Amino acid sequence: MKLISLKWKAVVGVTAMVFVTTPLFFSSAEDAKPVGGVNTFNRLMAPKSERNQPPSNDGIHDPTNEGTSLLLPPKEAFKDMPPAQAGNFVDWVQSLQKGLIKPRYDRSNPNEEAVVFDLDIVREVKGTMPDVVYPHDRHTQWLDCSNCHPDIFIPEKGKNQISMAQILMGQKCGVCHGKVAFPVSDCRKCHSKKKDGKGAATDTKKK
Amino acid sequence: MVLALFLLTLEFVPSATAEYGDVVINNQSDKAGMRPPVFPHWFHRIRFRCKVCHADLGFKFQAGGNQINMLKIIDGEFCGACHNGEIAWSVENCDVCHSGKPGTPTQVHGSTVQKLLGAPAPKPDNAAAKPDTTSPKPDKKK
Incomplete structure (x- = not known):
């Protein structure tokens, strides 16, 4: 009996859907012009032309301010740097490793070398996503140990509970990732080790 | 006509x-x-690497979380560690830093949090305040 009523409901549902959607199909014939607004392709993705806007046009700087015109447009600074899919749309780590940029490690001494610590931390994650490999080397090329330890991450295995929700809300990795470093939309940059453990993704092997 | 076009471009x-x-x-x-x-x-x-400002100079990883003021900058703290006319240009270039639209709230622009929760609303009271560009404060204090 229950099964029959369910089937009946399904039939009603499908019929209702046909009735609701039919006007949409027919109306498209009437207005042949392309529709704007919500129906544009990739509505949620900013087009490339809108990326890395010059300060005078970026909505935050005051274009009437004299100093604004002196500021370097990001596109000019980024033109020789390898592209990325999100954030500043440039790959900062590659740029540094290839020597395309030479940021100082010391405020006044341009020749001071970074103290790089090479240790990969593998974090097994719940669900079906590949495990996370945290590369200390790529982080210590930029940062000091004290930037993360012990305030953000307790330097002890198993002591840090990290969730994507925390990261999205700007905690843990999200203190930088999603603000100034690549955001979480680049999933595979962190989730890079196959679950079966037979081999990390190529990215983690690059040195 | 030109004005209309200009206004149109502003619109977009x-x-x-x-x-x-x-x-x-x-x-x-x-x-x-x-x-x-x-x-x-x-x-x-x-x-500069992150370490220079965030470890050596003590900038916290939080927009607005550092108590920065012009006196500290002139005394060589925070921005003033470099913006002193030796490593980078000095504080007399007020409007190169102070270049935001009046009323823009403290934020990290384009952050994931901002995308999720929306950009902080501008303060209408403060937006009306006219920026005083004629008398730069840092010079007075020198």
């Missing part, structure tokens, strides 16, 4: 497309009648 300029990581600090500027400073994080990252 997106409201806020500032560079990812641009930090607006508006702890005091609006109240003081000064444009809020916009810190271009990307620009500084090309020249």
